[in-house]
Amino acid sequence: MKRGSRLSGMLHLLLHMAEQDGPMTSERLAKLMDTNPVVIRRIMAGLRDQGYVRSEKGHGGGWTLARDLARMTLRDIYTALSCPSLLAIGNRTESPGCLVEQAVNAALTPAFHEVEELLLSRLGDVTLAMLSADLHDRLVARGGHQKLEHVHASRRTKH
Amino acid sequence: MKRGSRLSGMLHLLLHMAEQDGPMTSERLAKLMDTNPVVIRRIMAGLRDQGYVRSEKGHGGGWTLARDLARMTLRDIYTALSCPSLLAIGNRTESPGCLVEQAVNAALTPAFHEVEELLLSRLGDVTLAMLSADLHDRLVARGGHQKLEHVHASRRTKH
DNA sequence: CTTCATGTCACCTACTATGTTACATGATCA
DNA sequence: TGATCATGTAACATAGTAGGTGACATGAAG
Numbered sequence: 001m002k003r004g005s006r007l008s009g010m011l012h013l014l015l016h017m018a019e020q021d022g023p024m025t026s027e028r029l030a031k032l033m034d035t036n037p038v039v040i041r042r043i044m045a046g047l048r049d050q051g052y053v054r055s056e057k058g059h060g061g062g063w064t065l066a067r068d069l070a071r072m073t074l075r076d077i078y079t080a081l082s083c084p085s086l087l088a089i090g091n092r093t094e095s096p097g098c099l100v101e102q103a104v105n106a107a108l109t110p111a112f113h114e115v116e117e118l119l120l121s122r123l124g125d126v127t128l129a130m131l132s133a134d135l136h137d138r139l140v141a142r143g144g145h146q147k148l149e150h151v152h153a154s155r156r157t158k159h
Numbered sequence: 160m161k162r163g164s165r166l167s168g169m170l171h172l173l174l175h176m177a178e179q180d181g182p183m184t185s186e187r188l189a190k191l192m193d194t195n196p197v198v199i200r201r202i203m204a205g206l207r208d209q210g211y212v213r214s215e216k217g218h219g220g221g222w223t224l225a226r227d228l229a230r231m232t233l234r235d236i237y238t239a240l241s242c243p244s245l246l247a248i249g250n251r252t253e254s255p256g257c258l259v260e261q262a263v264n265a266a267l268t269p270a271f272h273e274v275e276e277l278l279l280s281r282l283g284d285v286t287l288a289m290l291s292a293d294l295h296d297r298l299v300a301r302g303g304h305q306k307l308e309h310v311h312a313s314r315r316t317k318h
Numbered sequence: 319c320t321t322c323a324t325g326t327c328a329c330c331t332a333c334t335a336t337g338t339t340a341c342a343t344g345a346t347c348a
Numbered sequence: 349t350g351a352t353c354a355t356g357t358a359a360c361a362t363a364g365t366a367g368g369t370g371a372c373a374t375g376a377a378g
Contacts, residue, residue: 003335005251011249011263019259025354033251036337041355058345061354074266078248087278088247089237092164092171099301100178103294104170107233111281115274119246122270135262142258160365184323195368200324217376220323 001007001035007078009033010043011131014077017053018069018132025061043081050080069132086116160194167235168192169202170290173236176212177228178289182221202240209239228291234282245275 001009009123015027025045026037033040047053081150090112091105160168172188185196185203192199204221210305213225249271250264 001251004246004248007248008251008260008263008267010268012257012260015259015262022335023354027354034220036336037355038357039336041357042336045356055344055355057343057354057356059347059353061345063355083248085247087163088244089163089166089242092160092167092249098171099260099297100174100294101167101171103174103290104167107170107285107290108167111278111285114281115278116276119274122273126266126270131262131266134265135259138258138262160367182323186323196324197326197369198367200326201367204325214324215376216322216374217326218322218378220376222324 001033001039003083006043006081006083007074010047010077010081011074011128013040013044014065014072014128015131015135017063017065018128019135022060023056025062029063046082047077047080050076052076052080055069065083068129070119070129072128073124074126074128074131075083075120077128078120078123086119160192160198161261162242165202165240165242166233169206169236169240170233170287172199172203173212173224173231174290174294176222176224177287178294181219182215182223184221188222204234205241206239209235211235211239211240215228227288229286229288231287232283233285233287234279236287237279237282246271 013032016029016032017024026040029040029044030037044053044055048055048066052065052067052072054064056062056064091108093101094104094105096105175188175191176183185199188199188203190257203212203214207214207225208276211224211226211231213223215221215223250267252260253264255261255264
């Protein structure tokens with residue numbers, strides 16, 4: 001999984017967890033993301049520290065949601081993932097001695113901030129409960145009552 | 160130079176070029192950015208193709224601005240650099256079969272688009288002429304009539 | 319015709335995110 | 349109590365990629 005799609009991927013996992021009764025193991029989650037269980041644990045650790053999910057060891061263990069979907073926004077999740085920056089571009093130097101570069105930064109920095117704020121704000125407007133509702137609409141629209149289990153073709157077959 | 164600071168770095172170079180009479184060689188530009196001349200040529204090539212700068216070979220050759228600063232916006236430069244995306248985050252999959260992922264994408268995609276549009280719009284509002292004016296204000300404010308030549312300490316000394 | 323500059327290819331290097339292995343810890347169940 | 353299953357985590361391996369470097373061709377100016 002590429003770095004930039006952590007938020008997207010994590011939301012994906014959380015919604016799958018919401019559709020399910022018991023805990024989900026790192027292994028099952030890893031298959032959904034086509035990656036390794038250890039990677040899942042690494043990423044989920046951040047969410048657990050923030051109280052969004054819970055993990056349990058031993059038989060019947062795994063990951064469960066620890067908070068109501070209506071009380072989790074996309075922004076919460078993004079923040080818990082602690083990704084460095086929302087923007088792919090930035091200033092070359094933060095405190096340049098060169099006046100030219102100072103002028104460049106002065107033009108760019110406010111725009112960057114404004115844009116980051118907007119995106120965070122948009123993410124803050126959406127709860128996981130809304131996503132879940134949308135998901136159920138889609139399930140109905142598709143007409144089927146299929147379980148979600150088999151929609152993920154496992155692309156990587158490790159011999 | 161990190162990938163994300165291409166725009167910032169290029170603006171820096173263009174303003175330095177604007178402050179100067181004749182052409183600037185790739186070597187001089189490279190020193191400003193603390194990098195290699197070949198890297199400069201690679202990056203400048205895009206701008207040349209769009210008609211923003213001109214390059215000349217031979218004695219007295221180098222790079223010159225090919226368009227009035229008032230007719231170059233930061234957006235123009237960004238576009239000419241053809242960086243992949245403005246945002247550091249994105250959807251995990253663009254056309255997912257999984258309904259869960261479709262719901263996630265449906266929530267994220269419009270926000271991403273809106274934010275990208277905002278940033279591009281902000282960049283489009285600023286011309287290099289404005290940056291240059293700001294630079295000259297800063298030069299005056301600093302009181303000195305120093306040339307810009309020596310503000311860049313060359314950090315890398317290749318013995 | 320020598321020098322200086324770009325144009326470009328090919329390759330090397332460094333960095334970093336991710337994947338993987340290994341082993342410890344703890345919970346559950348027989 | 350011991351086997352099993354799960355997470356926790358450290359340590360290492362791998363891969364992908366941006367950037368740096370060297371070499372050489374092209375062309376302009378003196």
